[in-house]
Each structure stands twice: as structure tokens, then as C-alpha cells.
Amino acid sequence: MISNSDRQARRALVEFGRRMYQSGYVASNDGNMSVRVREDEVWATPTGVSKGFMKEKDMVLLKLDGTVLSKGGAPSSEIKMHLRIYRENPEAMGVCHAHPLMSTSFAVAGIALDEPIYPEAMITLGVVPCVPYQTPGSFGVPDSVAPYAKSHCAVLLGNHGPVTWGQSLEEAWHRLEAVEHYAQILYNTRYGIGKANRLNQKQLGELELVRQKFGISVGPLPVVKDGDPEEEPR
Numbered sequence: 001m002i003s004n005s006d007r008q009a010r011r012a013l014v015e016f017g018r019r020m021y022q023s024g025y026v027a028s029n030d031g032n033m034s035v036r037v038r039e040d041e042v043w044a045t046p047t048g049v050s051k052g053f054m055k056e057k058d059m060v061l062l063k064l065d066g067t068v069l070s071k072g073g074a075p076s077s078e079i080k081m082h083l084r085i086y087r088e089n090p091e092a093m094g095v096c097h098a099h100p101l102m103s104t105s106f107a108v109a110g111i112a113l114d115e116p117i118y119p120e121a122m123i124t125l126g127v128v129p130c131v132p133y134q135t136p137g138s139f140g141v142p143d144s145v146a147p148y149a150k151s152h153c154a155v156l157l158g159n160h161g162p163v164t165w166g167q168s169l170e171e172a173w174h175r176l177e178a179v180e181h182y183a184q185i186l187y188n189t190r191y192g193i194g195k196a197n198r199l200n201q202k203q204l205g206e207l208e209l210v211r212q213k214f215g216i217s218v219g220p221l222p223v224v225k226d227g228d229p230e231e232e233p234r
Helices: 006-022 079-088 101-109 119-124 140-148 169-193 201-213
Strands: 032-038 041-044 060-063 068-071 094-097 154-157 161-166
Touching (some): 032 079, 032 169, 041 079, 079 094, 079 140, 079 161, 101 154, 119 201
Antiparallel strands (some): 041 060
16 A cells, blocks of 8 residues: 655655765765655656755656656656666565665676675675666666566666665665665675675575564575585685
8 A cells, every 4th residue: 555645755755865965875966766656656856956955846756657747857867767666566665776885886896795794684685686787767777677676675787876675765765775885894895804704504594584574575585505615715
């Protein structure tokens, strides 16, 4: 059941846009977010406006087929990705896309976030795949994300940055924060310290039970094969 009102959606976009900007997850006018308010209607952030300085009147109301119903500004060219996620996943109510430094760096390198080293990331996100590069704003972007829209909660867009979604804009935002934190930990252990103790399959099974307890069913956990080292080499 969709409970977001139009006013609540616009307020949420302003609030989380401010958080996105203040967290340094975007530069200039980068990034975009959206909130579903009805089965086939979403409010989205406008293009060409800094996410830290948006106003409620700037937001754009669209149908899932891309028809603009009301606009304070023009919709982002990347709205096609948002609309595709909503069409593929009826439970998605909020989508966030930004360019946080570390997770975007992994996206540029084409490296998925899939190492079983950090329980919180395993519970909250599971595996975060990296999809191949597609021209920003093209239909290739939503086509690349679509296969993961129901089974995952986040992907890295190759050479571009992370996109996350959830049952509210707040949940999508929290997942964006979690993706960036996971990327920082992976970078520090892999390229800084040069060592990480990997969780084994039994430990991952225990984390799966924790996920079930909290009702988390998206973002599959990595599979550790027999004989895989439990410690990353230095």
C-alpha cells in the first residue's frame, strides 16, 4: 500500500537532497532521487539544480511511462533508470543515485562490492554488482539495472556511481550510505592494510538467519567455495 502524499514526497526529496550534498556525495548539480506516490506516479528531483539547494516547487511529477504531469523544473535524463526500477519492482518506493567518492571509484574500476568481510554490509546490502558502462541518460542504463531491480537493492553503474532503492526514500538513502561505507572498508583492507579476514560459508549462513529475522530478502550473500582462503593475501 502506497502511503506517500505529494507533499511528503517533495519534502523528503528536499531533505535527502540536502543530506546528499552535505555528505559530499555529489558535486555541482550531480545526483538524482525519486519517490513513488501512487502505483504509476513518482516525484523526482529536477536536472540542473544542486541537491543541496532544491525547493519543493522544483520537483517533477511523472507517470511510470515517462509522461510529465507537473514540473517545477525539467526531469533528469537519468529518470529512465528510476522509472525502470519502479516498473520492475512494485515494492520499490524510493531511488537514490549519487557519486560518492569511494563507491564511484569502484564503479569506475568495474569492481563489484562482494567480499564477505563486513557483517553489517552483508546483512544490509548483500552483494552489490557492478554493471557494464552505458552512456548516461541512455536506455542502456535502465536496461543494465533491470535484471537486478527485484533481487538486489543496489548496483554500481560502470564508470558512473551507485544507485540504491528501497521501500521508502529513507531506506534507499540509508542503503546509499551503506554502499559508500562498505566501499571504504573494502578499499582500506584491500589496498591499505592489505589484509582482511573473510567470513566462511557457515558464518554467512548465520548472517542469512539474521537477515530473515529482520525481513531482509534482497541482495544475495556471496558464496564462499570450499578451499577459499579465509584471509585475503597481503
